[in-house]
Amino acid sequence: MSLPKTLAEDVARNLVMVAQLIDEEPEKAYGYSRVALRLASRVAAVREAAGFAAYANQKYSEALAEFRAAKRMTGSVEFWPVMADCERGMGRPERALAMAGEPEVQKLDKAGQVEMRLVAAGARRDMGQLDAAIVTLQSPELASSSVQPWTARLRYAYADALLAAGREDEAREWFAKAVEADKDGTTNASDRLAEMDGIEFVDAADESDTDADAGFIQEPSDSEESDDSEDDEDGDKA
Template sequence: MPIPEEVTGDEIDKDVRQELQSLPKTLAEDVARNLVMVARLLDEDPEGAYGYSRVALRLASRVAAVREAAGFAAYANQKYGEALAEFRAARRMTGSVELWPVMADCERGLGRPEKALDMAGAPEVHKLDKAGQVEMRLVAAGARRDMGQLDAAIVTLQSPELASNSVQPWTARLRYAYADALLAAGREQEAREWFAKAVESDRDGSTDASDRLAELDGVEFMDALDEDENEDESESGGESPSTEDGDKD
């Protein structure tokens, strides 16, 4: 797959670059450039990211960072079985528990919420940092919802992190998930309050909390193009030019 000339491979994290030092220099550069493309495209073009991840995987399947990147690319394309296999491989290589929450979410994607809940109660969770533990809580709540246990999902999300007034990287997503669970359980007023709190903490627009809040408030947004078309129709009396031409003939 073509890679823009300006992508040198030096853009990758130093930890990944260090992993690639076990490879011959030219090969390491090729792998690094493909990993850069995976990172760049993962959100806006998941299919493209997946393609570059497969190239990197063919070149260096014994590098943990490559297996992890391949896992996230597969995950972004909802290839949950493939993603889980790659994450497991990366974990075997590193011994790290960092990928535990996303591995559990892959189990959800494969239709195995019970397995995800088992993972949420495993000893590995205690080894996660705070962000990882919050992510695991989100996955567990999602698994409860998959199983139709809405009240249990709500209780799962109730935590010191949810109650805290300080804004952390996970705050908006946690509040959003809680609001969404409340709404699903028919607790609309509480849901509105938590969607509003999610909006307050969503500094980078990682959720659509503002849209959900507007929807609950009955606010409708009209596309600017539709507005222009309506104005044109009003000015012409609602008749199209082709109709007027037909009347003249």
């Protein structure tokens, strides 16, 4: 609303493209975010979009700068967990852990606090502190039987940490719980569970290629052979 109408429309189009492409084609999304940033760098929504586009392309230093700018403009702490994860991406897990203890975390909503817990656990793993990572993930949200938007990812992270620590039976149990909560397929928990159970999935296209390579050709039926023989005999008589 702070921009002239024509400029606002141009910026909006680029932001829409960022949203549409960021999951499947992050490099293209990043390009559109740079255009929007060049047009309206003083708009918080543009800095936010630029931050997420840079983050999706593992440009963590750039993403952190954009999220900091968005935070200054809006006064919101909602970017705090992803800012901490940028610190991890830049090889500074200790800074991510420090952010997990800052007052901003208490201002986050429940989803944000769970996200911050996931980042903190990841930072612990980055530092080789597997047991501490497991303890970090143990929370009322993990123990709850109700399924929330964050439940599958939280259970998956816990299962993965248990597996890394060699606690396979517990890991299998929590991968199974993650599958139960993961209705949208946001994790690959089902694949990890199948892998632990020794189940291997083969793509249908691969099976077709294998059959062709092996020379699986349908043999003619007895009736077809009979027809061929009769044709040969007719030819001889002619």
